[in-house]
Structures are given as C-alpha cells and as structure tokens.
Amino acid sequence: MPEKDNEQSSSGGFAKTTDFKWLGIGLAIFALIAFIMPMPDSMVLKAEELFKGQAGVDVAMKAMHIKIIIALLSTCVIFFATEAVPMPAVALLIGLVQLLFGITDSRNIVGTYAHDAVWFIAGSLALGATLVKYGLDKRVGMLVINLAGTKTRMIVIGILLGTAIPTAFVGEHAVAAMYVPIAMALYTLTNKSTPAPRLGTLLMVTIAVGCMIGGPMSPTGGARNALMIGFLADYGIEVSFMQWVSMGIFYTACMSVVMAFILPLLFKPEVSDLSEAVGLLKKDLEKHGAMTGKQKLVALIMLAVVVLWIVDKSVTRDILGFSLGLGGVAISGAVVYMLLGLTSWKDYEDKVSWGVIVLYAGCISLGSVFKATGASSWFADQIMSLVAPLGLDSGVGLVILVGVIGAILTNLMSAGATVAVIGPVVLDMAVTANTNPILVGVGLAIATSMAYWLVIGTPASSIVYASGMLESKDFIRMATVGWPAALIVLAIMVAVYWVGILGINPLGSGF
Secondary structure (H helix, E strand, O other): OOOOOOOOOOOHHHHOOOOHHHHHHHHHHHHHHHHHOOOOHHHHHHHHHHHOOOOOOOHHHHHHHHHHHHHHHHHHHHHHHHOOOOHHHHHHHHHHHHHHOOOOOOOOOHHHHOOHHHHHHHHHHHHHHHHHHOOHHHHHHHHHHHHHOOEHHHHHHHHHHHHHHHHOOOOHHHHHHHHHHHHHHHHHHHHOOOOOHHHHHHHHHHHHHHHHHHHHHOOOOOHHHHHHHHHHHHOOOOOOHHHHHHHHHHHHHHHHHHHHHHHHHHOOOOOOEOHHHHHHHHHHHHOOOOOOHHHHHHHHHHHHHHHHHHHHHHHHHHHHOOOOHHHHHHHHHHHHHHHOOOOOHHHHHHHOOHHHHHHHHHHHHHHHHHHHOOHHHHHHHHHHHHHHHHOOOOHHHHHHHHHHHHHHHOOOOOHHHHHHHHHHHHHHHHHHOOOOHHHHHHHHHHHOOOOOOOOOOOHHHHHHHOOOOOOHHHHHHHHHHHHHHHHHHHHHHHHHHHHHHOOOOOOOOOO
16 A cells, blocks of 8 residues: 655655556456446436437547546546555646547646646655755754753653644655654663653654644645645636644644553653653764754744745735745745855756656546546435435534445545545545535545555655554554544534634535
C-alpha cells in the first residue's frame, strides 16, 4: 500500500517496480467493466440527462465514456492500494486512457493535469527541503522540548503540539524526521539508567499521531487538502485559508487533548521525569550556537509565505486584483530562496520528490475527467440510492457518512488518492442532496487523516517505525482506541462545532 500525503521521499515507495500479478488483475478489471459487462441503463439515462440536446454530441458515446471512467477508477483503486505499478506511471496512465478512448482531446489533456494544487505541492516540498538544508527543523524540535519541561506527560503533549502545528504548514515526513532523533536521544539517555522500552514506543507513536492530527488544521496541511480546495473551486466554491483553519482547528485541538490522555495510558512509560536526558539535549543544542544570518533569512521568508497564504484571498486580492492561490504563494517562496542564493535548483532536484508532484497531477486529472464525463454524478446517484433508506442521504447525516467512508478508505490507500477517487463523487452527492459541499468536502479531507491502523499508513508512521523502537502491533493497539475516538470527534465537530457554533448551514452552499 502507498504511503501518504506529501507523501513519500524520493526513494521508498517510488523505488518499487511493477508487480505483474496485480498489474494483470487491475487490467482484467478494467477490461471486464469497460468491455464485457453490459451497459447499465442508468448510465445511458445519465448521459441523456447531461448531454442530450447538445449539438454534435453522441449520447451513446458519452455513456460509454462514463463506463470507461468507472473502469479506470476501479483499476486505479487496485493500483493505489497495492502499488502494483509505480505511482507516477499510474498518474500518467490516467491521461493516456482519456487520450486513447477519445474522452479528452489531445490539445486539452495537459490542462487536466494543471491546477493550483500541483503548484502548491511542488512549492511546499521545495520550501521544506530548504528548511531542512539549514537545520531549522532541528532547532524547532529542541525549542518544543525546552518549552515542554521535563515531565514525561508534558513532553508527550509538547511533541503532539510540536508535530501537529508545523504539519499544518510543511510536509509531515519532514516534521517526523526532525523529531525522531530527539525522541531516540531522550529514550537512549534514559534507558542507560532505567530500562524504558515503553517510553521509546510512547515517544515514537506520539510523533506519528501528532503528524496525523495536525494536517487537517489548514489547507496547507497536506496535498489532500489542496486537492479538495481544487475540487470545490470546480463547483464555484472558494475556501480561504482562514475559513479552512476555522473549521479544522477544532479537530486538531480536540484530538491533541484526546491523544495526550490516551497514549500514556496505552503505552505507560516506565519513568515520569526525563530531567537528565533533557538537560543533556540542551547542552548539545548549545554547541550549535546562535542562528546564523542565513538561517534567520530562511525562517523569515518561510514566515512571509505563511502570512501570504493566510491573506491571499483578502489583502493580496485587494492589492493585486486577484489572488495568487496556495500554489502561487508556495512557488514564490521557493523562487525567492533561489534568487537570494539560499538554495539552488540542484538542491531541489535532489531533495524534492518529483514523483509526488506527478502523482498528484494525475489525481487532479482523474478528478477532472470524472466530473466532466458525468461519471461522478452517476456514481453519486448509485450511492445515494443505497443510503437513502438509512436517512443518511442529506444534511449532517451525509457529511458524517462521507467522513466514515473516507476514514476507512484512507487506511487502504493514500489520503491523496482517497480524495482524488471519491472527492468528485461526494461533492456531486452533496449537490444532488442539497447538502453544503463545503461541509462534505472539508469533512472528507479531514477524515482521510485517520490512517491509524498500519505502519505504512502515513510517511510519519513509516519513519517512526524505521527507528526500531516499536512494532506494527503498536499501531493497531493505538488505532483500536484512537480511530473510534477520531470518528467521534469528527461527528461532534460536524454536528456541534460546524453547524451549531460556526453556523454553517448544512443545507446551503457556503459559510
């Protein structure tokens, strides 16, 4: 299964080659759905509903296009879930299928891959690479430990917040990587005098959980969020940085409190005070001295990028007459780093995972053609007919149902892939059911952060597992309590906070 949201390093998952067994299964499923199974009457009716009366349009061909895209979706789910094919190849295959079956004209195929979300992913990866180059990640990590004090429970809370907050702005893999050495040092120094295996497990699981609960807080907290903003924009709905934060901060804050209580109970540490270990780490940080001028400049530019993300749809739009978008701001920061000589293109070539960018461009293309052909509308109709008898076909019930579906699927495939595959579907469901697309879309994006069950659930989980201080069963143990708790928080957030406190109309179309 693939790793997640900003999502893999340049090696790891992208170094894998084709698994021919699953490749064959995926292609067989495509052929079965596209060419062997009979055309459902509902597809023909959907094509007539959407395209009948348009000059020069062959309704039968449009229905066939819906069928082919459903077949493509099914094959992509297999490939995303099994990594049968290198992920960038799947992303390019999405465009090739559109081209080979005449779904998208060759002159327009590149346009389906182009979106502000792709710029955002590229720019944020470049920004993160520059922060790591100058060691600012390690300084932030040690600052958090200094502020947390020496009590084990306070350090757990410090790590939760210290990973969650930066994950809302930079890739979780970079955040996890900067805390793992600190956690290992705390464990190693303590373990010399008092055997403390549970302490090591607790600290590592805390890092992974903090990264998972931080991403939902802002639109820059993961590629899945940028994808959803893009899909909402296709429906003419704009979500500003602060609007997303106002919705997402509840989940991050509540899950920080919940996990700060749950994790020390599940992995009860052998020691309650880490004074000696923390003191030695402080001495080590002092050896690095004060921040250099270049480090301060890198930090200042990153701060400016965050500010521009926040004011993009207000101040920036008033000044320029248009907004730069999340991607435009991120790319601007990456370019400024190069212009000032703080980094080079070679650094970006070496440190930025270009496969991630290609992967999410393919996801954008899949979502675009899914909506354009009417496949998402057809698929949404089928789901709506199934859930209507349960009373979950509109309003708050539909939003929570979508969240549960997203929380399940994100443990089977990447968060970005989950949003790409079902994002257009659930938004069409929302429109059909007169349910606010913002609630459904943001709810889905937040739910896809709940990849608690598996070691390979997120990049952060894989990174902490690689430390050797915990086992795969530790994630399962955490998920048996943490995952249901997260779903409960999600339901409360939707019904009480979003609708009751923020006053977002569940049957409307905006804030």
